[in-house]
Amino acid sequence: MAERAYIVTKGVVLRETETKESDKILTLLTAERGKISVIARGARRKGCRYAACAQQLAYSEWTLYQKGDWYYANEGATAELFNGLRTDLEALALGCYFAELTEAVAAAESPAGPLLSHLLNGLYALSALHKPPALVKPAFEIKLLCLAGYEPLADSCAYCGRPDPEQPLLDVVQGVLRCRTCGARESALSMPLCPDSLAALRHIVYGDPKRLYSFRLEGPALERLSAAAGAFAAAQLERGFRTLDFYKSLQT
Amino acid sequence: MTEFVFGPYRLEVDVEATRAWYDQYGDATGGCDCAYCRNYAAAVGGLPPEVAAFLRPLGLDLHKPGDIGEYGPRQGGRWYQPLWHLAGxxxxxxxxxxxxxxxxxxxxxxxMGPFLRDFPEPCFQCWISMTLPWVLEEPADEAPDDSDNEAKTLDRRTEP
Incomplete structure:
Protein backbone atom coordinates (compact mmCIF):
# COMPACT_ATOMS: atom_id res chain seq x y z
CA MET A 1 0.00 0.00 0.00
CA ALA A 2 1.38 3.44 -0.97
CA GLU A 3 2.37 5.76 1.88
CA ARG A 4 0.25 8.84 2.34
CA ALA A 5 2.04 12.08 1.27
CA TYR A 6 1.80 14.78 3.90
CA ILE A 7 1.99 18.52 3.29
CA VAL A 8 3.25 20.85 6.00
CA THR A 9 2.11 24.45 5.61
CA LYS A 10 1.31 27.51 7.72
CA GLY A 11 -1.99 29.25 7.26
CA VAL A 12 -4.68 31.52 8.69
CA VAL A 13 -8.28 30.30 9.00
CA LEU A 14 -10.29 32.73 6.88
CA ARG A 15 -13.59 30.93 7.40
CA GLU A 16 -14.88 27.97 9.36
CA THR A 17 -18.05 26.08 8.44
CA GLU A 18 -19.53 23.47 10.71
CA THR A 19 -20.37 20.20 9.01
CA LYS A 20 -21.63 16.81 10.10
CA GLU A 21 -21.70 16.08 13.81
CA SER A 22 -18.29 17.31 14.87
CA ASP A 23 -16.35 18.37 11.76
CA LYS A 24 -15.42 21.70 10.24
CA ILE A 25 -14.56 22.79 6.73
CA LEU A 26 -11.85 25.42 6.97
CA THR A 27 -10.83 27.95 4.35
CA LEU A 28 -7.11 28.46 4.92
CA LEU A 29 -4.87 31.12 3.42
CA THR A 30 -1.36 29.79 2.92
CA ALA A 31 1.70 31.40 1.35
CA GLU A 32 2.50 28.52 -1.01
CA ARG A 33 -0.94 27.33 -2.10
CA GLY A 34 -3.09 30.43 -1.61
CA LYS A 35 -6.64 29.66 -0.54
CA ILE A 36 -7.41 26.01 0.18
CA SER A 37 -10.34 24.12 1.68
CA VAL A 38 -9.50 21.73 4.51
CA ILE A 39 -11.74 19.18 6.17
CA ALA A 40 -10.92 19.12 9.88
CA ARG A 41 -12.51 15.95 11.19
CA GLY A 42 -13.58 16.06 14.82
CA ALA A 43 -12.52 19.72 15.18
CA ARG A 44 -15.60 20.46 17.29
CA ARG A 45 -14.91 17.67 19.77
CA LYS A 46 -13.53 18.65 23.18
CA GLY A 47 -10.49 16.44 22.93
CA CYS A 48 -9.52 17.30 19.38
CA ARG A 49 -5.78 18.01 19.28
CA TYR A 50 -6.14 20.76 16.67
CA ALA A 51 -9.37 22.38 17.93
CA ALA A 52 -7.54 25.65 18.73
CA CYS A 53 -6.01 25.80 15.26
CA ALA A 54 -9.43 25.37 13.67
CA GLN A 55 -10.80 28.71 14.98
CA GLN A 56 -11.33 31.62 12.62
CA LEU A 57 -8.25 33.92 12.42
CA ALA A 58 -5.93 31.38 14.08
CA TYR A 59 -2.50 31.13 12.40
CA SER A 60 -1.09 27.64 12.65
CA GLU A 61 1.26 25.12 11.17
CA TRP A 62 -0.82 22.37 9.62
CA THR A 63 0.01 18.88 8.50
CA LEU A 64 -2.41 17.99 5.73
CA TYR A 65 -2.97 15.24 3.25
CA GLN A 66 -4.84 15.43 0.00
CA LYS A 67 -7.57 13.09 -1.18
CA GLY A 68 -9.31 13.98 -4.42
CA ASP A 69 -10.08 17.70 -4.49
CA TRP A 70 -9.96 18.08 -0.71
CA TYR A 71 -7.27 18.58 1.89
CA TYR A 72 -7.69 16.82 5.23
CA ALA A 73 -6.19 17.99 8.53
CA ASN A 74 -3.89 15.49 10.19
CA GLU A 75 -2.18 17.67 12.80
CA GLY A 76 -2.02 21.32 13.76
CA ALA A 77 0.14 23.51 16.02
CA THR A 78 -0.85 27.09 16.77
CA ALA A 79 1.63 29.81 15.89
CA GLU A 80 -0.50 32.86 16.79
CA LEU A 81 -4.09 32.98 18.01
CA PHE A 82 -4.36 36.79 18.10
CA ASN A 83 -5.81 36.66 21.60
CA GLY A 84 -6.06 40.46 21.67
CA LEU A 85 -8.87 40.18 19.14
CA ARG A 86 -10.81 37.67 21.16
CA THR A 87 -11.32 40.04 24.07
CA ASP A 88 -12.35 43.08 22.03
CA LEU A 89 -15.57 42.75 20.00
CA GLU A 90 -14.82 45.73 17.73
CA ALA A 91 -11.35 44.44 16.88
CA LEU A 92 -12.68 40.90 16.39
CA ALA A 93 -15.43 42.15 14.06
CA LEU A 94 -12.86 44.04 12.02
CA GLY A 95 -10.55 41.02 11.96
CA CYS A 96 -13.40 38.89 10.57
CA TYR A 97 -13.99 41.54 7.89
CA PHE A 98 -10.29 41.44 7.00
CA ALA A 99 -10.60 37.66 6.61
CA GLU A 100 -13.70 37.93 4.39
CA LEU A 101 -12.11 40.65 2.27
CA THR A 102 -8.90 38.64 1.90
CA GLU A 103 -10.88 35.56 0.92
CA ALA A 104 -12.58 37.61 -1.80
CA VAL A 105 -9.30 38.51 -3.49
CA ALA A 106 -7.26 35.34 -2.83
CA ALA A 107 -7.12 32.70 -5.55
CA ALA A 108 -7.26 28.98 -4.89
CA GLU A 109 -4.06 26.99 -5.31
CA SER A 110 -2.01 30.06 -6.26
CA PRO A 111 0.87 31.46 -4.14
CA ALA A 112 -0.31 34.27 -1.84
CA GLY A 113 2.71 35.23 0.29
CA PRO A 114 2.12 39.01 0.17
CA LEU A 115 -1.60 38.62 0.94
CA LEU A 116 -0.84 36.36 3.90
CA SER A 117 1.77 38.79 5.29
CA HIS A 118 -0.63 41.69 4.87
CA LEU A 119 -3.43 39.85 6.68
CA LEU A 120 -1.13 38.80 9.54
CA ASN A 121 0.19 42.36 9.90
CA GLY A 122 -3.35 43.75 9.96
CA LEU A 123 -4.47 41.30 12.63
CA TYR A 124 -1.30 41.99 14.62
CA ALA A 125 -1.88 45.75 14.44
CA LEU A 126 -5.33 45.26 15.98
CA SER A 127 -4.47 42.49 18.41
CA ALA A 128 -1.04 43.34 19.80
CA LEU A 129 -0.25 46.92 18.78
CA HIS A 130 -3.78 48.06 19.66
CA LYS A 131 -3.86 50.47 16.73
CA PRO A 132 -7.25 52.23 16.44
CA PRO A 133 -9.58 50.03 14.36
CA ALA A 134 -10.93 53.10 12.58
CA LEU A 135 -7.42 53.83 11.26
CA VAL A 136 -6.40 50.23 10.52
CA LYS A 137 -9.56 49.54 8.48
CA PRO A 138 -9.01 51.88 5.50
CA ALA A 139 -5.27 51.22 5.42
CA PHE A 140 -5.86 47.46 5.31
CA GLU A 141 -8.59 47.72 2.64
CA ILE A 142 -6.66 49.96 0.27
CA LYS A 143 -3.35 48.11 0.59
CA LEU A 144 -5.06 44.73 0.12
CA LEU A 145 -6.64 45.97 -3.10
CA CYS A 146 -3.22 47.24 -4.24
CA LEU A 147 -1.71 43.80 -3.60
CA ALA A 148 -4.60 42.16 -5.46
CA GLY A 149 -4.01 44.31 -8.56
CA TYR A 150 -6.52 47.10 -8.00
CA GLU A 151 -4.07 49.88 -7.08
CA PRO A 152 -5.71 53.31 -7.52
CA LEU A 153 -3.87 56.10 -9.37
CA ALA A 154 -3.51 58.56 -6.52
CA ASP A 155 -0.56 60.71 -7.59
CA SER A 156 -2.50 63.42 -9.45
CA CYS A 157 -5.84 64.34 -11.05
CA ALA A 158 -6.42 61.86 -13.88
CA TYR A 159 -7.90 64.64 -16.05
CA CYS A 160 -5.83 67.81 -15.53
CA GLY A 161 -2.69 66.30 -13.98
CA ARG A 162 -2.66 68.56 -10.92
CA PRO A 163 -0.70 66.84 -8.15
CA ASP A 164 -2.97 68.47 -5.56
CA PRO A 165 -6.47 68.20 -7.02
CA GLU A 166 -9.00 70.87 -6.19
CA GLN A 167 -11.67 69.44 -3.85
CA PRO A 168 -10.22 65.97 -4.49
CA LEU A 169 -12.45 63.00 -5.27
CA LEU A 170 -11.59 59.32 -5.58
CA ASP A 171 -13.46 57.77 -8.49
CA VAL A 172 -14.08 54.37 -6.92
CA VAL A 173 -15.16 52.62 -10.13
CA GLN A 174 -12.26 53.75 -12.34
CA GLY A 175 -9.79 53.89 -9.44
CA VAL A 176 -8.45 57.37 -10.19
CA LEU A 177 -8.13 60.68 -8.41
CA ARG A 178 -9.72 63.82 -9.84
CA CYS A 179 -10.67 67.42 -9.09
CA ARG A 180 -14.34 68.12 -8.30
CA THR A 181 -14.75 69.99 -11.59
CA CYS A 182 -12.59 67.75 -13.81
CA GLY A 183 -14.21 65.02 -15.91
CA ALA A 184 -17.55 65.43 -14.21
CA ARG A 185 -19.40 63.84 -17.14
CA GLU A 186 -16.88 61.08 -17.87
CA SER A 187 -16.21 59.95 -14.33
CA ALA A 188 -18.18 57.39 -12.35
CA LEU A 189 -19.20 57.23 -8.71
CA SER A 190 -16.73 59.21 -6.62
CA MET A 191 -15.97 59.80 -2.96
CA PRO A 192 -14.96 63.17 -1.51
CA LEU A 193 -11.51 63.43 0.08
CA CYS A 194 -9.64 66.34 1.68
CA PRO A 195 -5.92 67.22 1.80
CA ASP A 196 -5.34 65.13 4.95
CA SER A 197 -7.26 62.06 3.77
CA LEU A 198 -5.55 62.32 0.37
CA ALA A 199 -2.12 62.42 2.06
CA ALA A 200 -3.06 59.31 4.04
CA LEU A 201 -4.28 57.58 0.87
CA ARG A 202 -0.92 58.28 -0.80
CA HIS A 203 0.96 57.01 2.28
CA ILE A 204 -1.02 53.76 2.08
CA VAL A 205 -0.64 53.27 -1.67
CA TYR A 206 2.93 54.46 -2.21
CA GLY A 207 4.55 54.34 1.25
CA ASP A 208 6.76 51.71 2.86
CA PRO A 209 4.50 48.70 3.61
CA LYS A 210 6.35 48.20 6.91
CA ARG A 211 5.07 51.58 8.06
CA LEU A 212 1.54 51.06 6.71
CA TYR A 213 -0.22 51.87 9.97
CA SER A 214 2.22 54.61 11.04
CA PHE A 215 0.15 57.65 10.25
CA ARG A 216 -2.25 59.84 12.18
CA LEU A 217 -5.66 60.84 10.95
CA GLU A 218 -8.73 61.77 12.95
CA GLY A 219 -12.26 63.12 12.74
CA PRO A 220 -13.91 63.89 9.40
CA ALA A 221 -10.69 63.26 7.43
CA LEU A 222 -10.50 59.70 8.77
CA GLU A 223 -14.22 59.19 8.08
CA ARG A 224 -13.73 60.31 4.47
CA LEU A 225 -10.79 57.97 3.98
CA SER A 226 -12.70 55.07 5.52
CA ALA A 227 -15.80 55.70 3.39
CA ALA A 228 -13.69 55.99 0.23
CA ALA A 229 -11.79 52.78 1.05
CA GLY A 230 -14.99 50.81 1.72
CA ALA A 231 -16.67 52.09 -1.45
CA PHE A 232 -13.52 51.39 -3.47
CA ALA A 233 -13.49 47.78 -2.23
CA ALA A 234 -17.22 47.32 -2.94
CA ALA A 235 -16.88 48.78 -6.44
CA GLN A 236 -13.76 46.87 -7.45
CA LEU A 237 -14.89 43.54 -6.00
CA GLU A 238 -18.54 44.10 -7.03
CA ARG A 239 -19.90 42.86 -3.73
CA GLY A 240 -20.78 43.88 -0.22
CA PHE A 241 -19.47 42.31 2.99
CA ARG A 242 -21.74 41.22 5.83
CA THR A 243 -18.84 41.30 8.28
CA LEU A 244 -18.31 44.97 7.40
CA ASP A 245 -21.98 45.70 8.03
CA PHE A 246 -21.65 44.05 11.45
CA TYR A 247 -18.49 46.04 12.27
CA LYS A 248 -20.29 49.26 11.30
CA SER A 249 -23.30 48.31 13.42
CA LEU A 250 -20.99 48.37 16.44
CA GLN A 251 -20.05 52.01 15.75
CA THR A 252 -23.58 53.35 16.29
CA MET B 1 -24.38 58.26 6.15
CA THR B 2 -21.82 58.13 3.36
CA GLU B 3 -21.38 60.95 0.87
CA PHE B 4 -20.97 60.20 -2.86
CA VAL B 5 -20.45 62.40 -5.88
CA PHE B 6 -21.64 61.41 -9.37
CA GLY B 7 -21.24 64.16 -11.97
CA PRO B 8 -23.44 67.04 -10.77
CA TYR B 9 -25.22 64.83 -8.23
CA ARG B 10 -24.18 64.78 -4.59
CA LEU B 11 -25.81 62.18 -2.41
CA GLU B 12 -25.78 61.01 1.17
CA VAL B 13 -26.63 57.33 1.55
CA ASP B 14 -27.23 55.05 4.50
CA VAL B 15 -25.57 52.12 2.73
CA GLU B 16 -26.22 49.57 5.48
CA ALA B 17 -29.94 50.42 5.77
CA THR B 18 -30.32 50.30 1.99
CA ARG B 19 -28.57 46.94 1.71
CA ALA B 20 -30.56 45.56 4.65
CA TRP B 21 -33.87 46.37 2.91
CA TYR B 22 -32.84 44.63 -0.30
CA ASP B 23 -31.50 41.66 1.65
CA GLN B 24 -34.96 41.30 3.19
CA TYR B 25 -37.25 42.14 0.28
CA GLY B 26 -35.18 42.31 -2.91
CA ASP B 27 -35.50 39.65 -5.57
CA ALA B 28 -34.28 39.05 -9.09
CA THR B 29 -37.27 40.51 -10.90
CA GLY B 30 -38.19 43.49 -8.79
CA GLY B 31 -41.10 41.55 -7.28
CA CYS B 32 -42.70 40.59 -10.59
CA ASP B 33 -42.53 37.45 -12.72
CA CYS B 34 -43.80 38.74 -16.06
CA ALA B 35 -41.77 37.82 -19.14
CA TYR B 36 -40.13 41.25 -19.36
CA CYS B 37 -38.88 41.07 -15.78
CA ARG B 38 -37.75 37.46 -16.19
CA ASN B 39 -35.86 38.53 -19.31
CA TYR B 40 -34.19 41.29 -17.30
CA ALA B 41 -33.09 38.76 -14.68
CA ALA B 42 -31.75 36.43 -17.36
CA ALA B 43 -29.97 39.04 -19.47
CA VAL B 44 -28.66 41.63 -17.02
CA GLY B 45 -25.59 39.57 -16.14
CA GLY B 46 -24.22 40.32 -19.61
CA LEU B 47 -23.78 44.03 -18.88
CA PRO B 48 -20.24 45.45 -18.50
CA PRO B 49 -18.86 45.04 -14.95
CA GLU B 50 -18.78 48.82 -14.49
CA VAL B 51 -22.56 48.76 -13.99
CA ALA B 52 -22.46 46.45 -10.96
CA ALA B 53 -19.38 48.34 -9.73
CA PHE B 54 -21.38 51.58 -9.85
CA LEU B 55 -24.22 50.12 -7.77
CA ARG B 56 -22.28 48.10 -5.17
CA PRO B 57 -20.81 50.98 -3.12
CA LEU B 58 -24.34 52.35 -2.78
CA GLY B 59 -25.53 49.08 -1.22
CA LEU B 60 -27.42 48.09 -4.40
CA ASP B 61 -27.38 44.90 -6.42
CA LEU B 62 -27.86 44.94 -10.20
CA HIS B 63 -29.69 41.63 -9.85
CA LYS B 64 -32.15 42.93 -7.22
CA PRO B 65 -33.84 46.09 -8.50
CA GLY B 66 -36.62 47.80 -6.59
CA ASP B 67 -38.64 48.10 -9.79
CA ILE B 68 -38.15 47.35 -13.50
CA GLY B 69 -39.46 49.50 -16.33
CA GLU B 70 -39.53 48.05 -19.87
CA TYR B 71 -40.20 50.49 -22.70
CA GLY B 72 -40.27 48.40 -25.88
CA PRO B 73 -37.84 47.49 -28.69
CA ARG B 74 -34.61 49.47 -29.00
CA GLN B 75 -31.34 48.85 -30.87
CA GLY B 76 -32.15 45.20 -31.57
CA GLY B 77 -33.06 44.49 -27.95
CA ARG B 78 -35.43 45.88 -25.33
CA TRP B 79 -35.13 49.19 -23.54
CA TYR B 80 -35.05 48.74 -19.76
CA GLN B 81 -34.95 51.28 -16.97
CA PRO B 82 -34.68 49.53 -13.58
CA LEU B 83 -34.61 51.66 -10.46
CA TRP B 84 -33.55 51.29 -6.88
CA HIS B 85 -34.58 53.23 -3.80
CA LEU B 86 -31.78 54.40 -1.52
CA ALA B 87 -32.06 55.40 2.12
CA GLY B 88 -30.65 58.90 2.43
CA MET B 112 -39.71 58.02 -9.19
CA GLY B 113 -41.06 54.52 -8.85
CA PRO B 114 -43.39 52.72 -6.48
CA PHE B 115 -43.38 53.29 -2.74
CA LEU B 116 -41.72 50.25 -1.24
CA ARG B 117 -42.97 48.68 1.97
CA ASP B 118 -40.94 49.49 5.07
CA PHE B 119 -38.34 51.39 3.07
CA PRO B 120 -36.44 53.73 5.40
CA GLU B 121 -37.23 57.44 5.11
CA PRO B 122 -35.99 59.78 3.76
CA CYS B 123 -35.18 58.10 0.48
CA PHE B 124 -34.53 58.83 -3.17
CA GLN B 125 -34.03 56.81 -6.33
CA CYS B 126 -31.26 55.69 -8.67
CA TRP B 127 -32.22 54.65 -12.18
CA ILE B 128 -30.25 53.05 -14.96
CA SER B 129 -31.12 53.05 -18.65
CA MET B 130 -29.91 50.18 -20.85
CA THR B 131 -30.71 47.97 -23.81
CA LEU B 132 -30.84 44.25 -23.09
CA PRO B 133 -31.18 41.42 -25.60
CA TRP B 134 -34.29 39.27 -25.47
CA VAL B 135 -32.97 35.91 -24.23
CA LEU B 136 -36.14 34.06 -23.26
CA GLU B 137 -37.44 31.33 -25.54
CA GLU B 138 -40.92 32.88 -25.65
CA PRO B 139 -41.14 35.83 -28.09
CA ALA B 140 -41.22 39.26 -26.45
CA ASP B 141 -44.31 40.39 -28.31
CA GLU B 142 -46.26 37.33 -27.17
CA ALA B 143 -45.29 37.75 -23.56
CA PRO B 144 -48.39 37.23 -21.41
CA ASP B 145 -50.30 40.17 -20.04
CA ASP B 146 -48.68 41.04 -16.73
CA SER B 147 -51.80 42.44 -15.05
CA ASP B 148 -51.94 39.35 -12.84
CA ASN B 149 -48.47 40.09 -11.61
CA GLU B 150 -49.47 43.44 -10.20
CA ALA B 151 -51.06 41.68 -7.24
CA LYS B 152 -47.90 39.65 -6.68
CA THR B 153 -45.80 42.79 -6.37
CA LEU B 154 -48.06 44.40 -3.79
CA ASP B 155 -46.52 42.50 -0.91
CA ARG B 156 -43.40 44.64 -1.25
CA ARG B 157 -45.10 47.91 -2.18
CA THR B 158 -47.59 50.21 -0.53
CA GLU B 159 -49.69 52.96 -1.99
CA PRO B 160 -48.17 56.44 -1.68
Missing part, protein backbone atom coordinates in the same frame (compact mmCIF):
# COMPACT_ATOMS: atom_id res chain seq x y z
CA UNK B 89 -30.88 62.28 0.73
CA UNK B 90 -30.07 63.78 -2.63
CA UNK B 91 -28.04 66.82 -1.57
CA UNK B 92 -27.38 68.29 -5.02
CA UNK B 93 -29.20 67.26 -8.14
CA UNK B 94 -28.29 67.41 -11.79
CA UNK B 95 -30.29 67.08 -14.97
CA UNK B 96 -30.38 64.11 -17.24
CA UNK B 97 -28.30 61.01 -17.36
CA UNK B 98 -24.59 60.27 -17.26
CA UNK B 99 -22.77 57.32 -18.86
CA UNK B 100 -21.52 54.61 -16.52
CA UNK B 101 -20.57 52.05 -19.21
CA UNK B 102 -20.90 51.86 -23.01
CA UNK B 103 -24.61 52.18 -23.79
CA UNK B 104 -25.60 52.42 -20.11
CA UNK B 105 -26.56 55.66 -18.36
CA UNK B 106 -27.65 56.48 -14.82
CA UNK B 107 -29.18 59.27 -12.80
CA UNK B 108 -30.81 60.06 -9.47
CA UNK B 109 -34.24 61.46 -8.63
CA UNK B 110 -36.57 61.99 -5.70
CA UNK B 111 -39.93 61.31 -7.32
Missing amino acids: RLLETGEGELPIAPGVTAGFATD
